[in-house]
Amino acid sequence: MAPLNVLVIDDSPMTIKIMEATLDQLGHKVVASELNGTNALETYRALNPDLVTMDIVMPEVDGIEATKRILAEFPDARIVIVTSHGQEMIVQDAMNAGARGYVTKPITTDALEQQIKLAMKNDD
Amino acid sequence: MPIKMDINYRLEATIEALHQETEFYLKQSLKLDVVSSQKTLESLETIEMRDMTVIIVLNGAIGFSIAFSFGRDLSAEILRIESAAYGLVIKESEYVKYIQAAIAEMVNVIIGRSCTLLQEEGRLINITTPMVIEKSGKLHRPKDASFSQLTIKTNYGEFDVNCIAPSIIFDKNSANDLQGDR
Numbered sequence: 001m002a003p004l005n006v007l008v009i010d011d012s013p014m015t016i017k018i019m020e021a022t023l024d025q026l027g028h029k030v031v032a033s034e035l036n037g038t039n040a041l042e043t044y045r046a047l048n049p050d051l052v053t054m055d056i057v058m059p060e061v062d063g064i065e066a067t068k069r070i071l072a073e074f075p076d077a078r079i080v081i082v083t084s085h086g087q088e089m090i091v092q093d094a095m096n097a098g099a100r101g102y103v104t105k106p107i108t109t110d111a112l113e114q115q116i117k118l119a120m121k122n123d124d
Numbered sequence: 125m126p127i128k129m130d131i132n133y134r135l136e137a138t139i140e141a142l143h144q145e146t147e148f149y150l151k152q153s154l155k156l157d158v159v160s161s162q163k164t165l166e167s168l169e170t171i172e173m174r175d176m177t178v179i180i181v182l183n184g185a186i187g188f189s190i191a192f193s194f195g196r197d198l199s200a201e202i203l204r205i206e207s208a209a210y211g212l213v214i215k216e217s218e219y220v221k222y223i224q225a226a227i228a229e230m231v232n233v234i235i236g237r238s239c240t241l242l243q244e245e246g247r248l249i250n251i252t253t254p255m256v257i258e259k260s261g262k263l264h265r266p267k268d269a270s271f272s273q274l275t276i277k278t279n280y281g282e283f284d285v286n287c288i289a290p291s292i293i294f295d296k297n298s299a300n301d302l303q304g305d306r
Contacts, residue, residue, distance in 0.1 A: 011253055012232065014206070014225035021210045057232075057253055084236025085251075087243045104240075105233045106153045 001027070001117065007047060008033040009040050009066060010055040010082065018107055019053060019082070026113055037066030044070050044077065051119060054099070056083040056090060064090075064097045071098040078119045082107065131289055135272050136165055138188060141238040142285050143274055149234050150278060154205045159277040168271040171263045171286050175199070176224070178231040179255045182239070185247035191263075191286040192231045198281035199223050202230060228254035 008019045008030050016033045023030055028051075032043050036058045044052065052070065056063040063081060070077050080101035081094045091102055101115030143161065150156040175196040181189050194202075203226040207214055214222045232254050239249040265271050274285040 012225055012229045014222060014229040017212045017214075017222075018206075018210050021212055057236075057251060059253055084233040086237065086240035087248060089243075089246075089248045105229075105236065106149065 001120065004028040004050040004116070004120070005031045005047070007031060007040075007043060007049040007052045009037060009052065009058070009063065011035050011058040012055070015055070015082070015105070015107070022107055022109055022112055025109055026116070028116075037061030037063055037069075040066040041069045041073065044074065050078065051116065052077060052079045053082045053103075054079055056081060056085055056094065064093050067094065067097045067099055080112075080115050080119045082112070131270065132165075134186060135188070135270060135287055135289060137242060138182075138186065138190075138238070139163060139165065139272055139274055139285075139287050141241040142190065142234065142287070143276075144241065145234045145237040146274075146276060146285060148237070149230060150276075153209070153230075153233075154202065155209075156205070156278045156280065159279060161277065162275045164273045164275075166272075167265065167269075168273060169265050171265075171271050171273065171288075172284070173257070173259070173261050173263060174284065175258065175260050176227060177257045177259075178228050179257065180231060180235050181252045182235070182249055183252075184250045185244055186239075186242060186249050187290050189288040190231075190235055191284075191288060192227070192234075193284045193286065194227055195281055195283070198278070198283055199227050201280045202226050206230075224256045224258075228256050 006023055006028050008016055010016055020030045031047055031049055034040055034043055038061045054063040054067055067079050079099045081099045082103045084105045086104045094102060100119035103111050103115050147158050150158060174193040176199050177191050177193040179189060179191045200223055203223045206226050235251055270289045272287045275282055
């Protein structure tokens, strides 16, 4: 897979560090990170990343709402949810919002790689 | 089921799920051995808060506050192990911030996974973002509240997992609820 420019949205500075290290290991680059969903759309608009990783529980705007906002303006955006939540109702909400992948924490390189591949698949 | 029995049942189930997921996280992510663990399911009169406490409130299908309480040395050890595992470089100037972030994220992951175990069809358990309090002290049990505790001892020290019902205790001005008497 070609290297991807990734926008990481997560309210945990620790997770952002871990995502930077894990994505680097997979050959990708974190071009920006946000600690909440409020600025997600604006940052996406400015950087047009290849992929977004999105936490769910965040202050102000949560990850499902931020996913909807990005996809409303950029329907082809590739968004993978990275969260500690595995409750079926939340997974379903995220997929209904348009996320293309779902990784539960703790983050492992294999699980993240698999979901990124899935998210980057062409629809046709 | 009578309400009191229902709360006790849910508390026990919640402590059990937290126990399982805490041990999983320690072994899987931190490669830490659990030396021993002790559950106190009958309601405690006070909870001793150690140096750093991470609080997450559960709402919806379950209404509890969960408070993980760590000593400073163990918190620093958790950051050291996580950093080494992922090859992270933490600047000295950011050390305090990342100790808080490491334990907050550990608790967030454990509680998120515990809620997956506790989920019931059609009823969502909402969880808040973690809140970190750096203040040791005692939390006294208000009337009608219930305190249950799980203490986990690792080879780097022990920490407490406190389950507090109802959740409203920590809904407002939580830091003020701690009486700093140590």
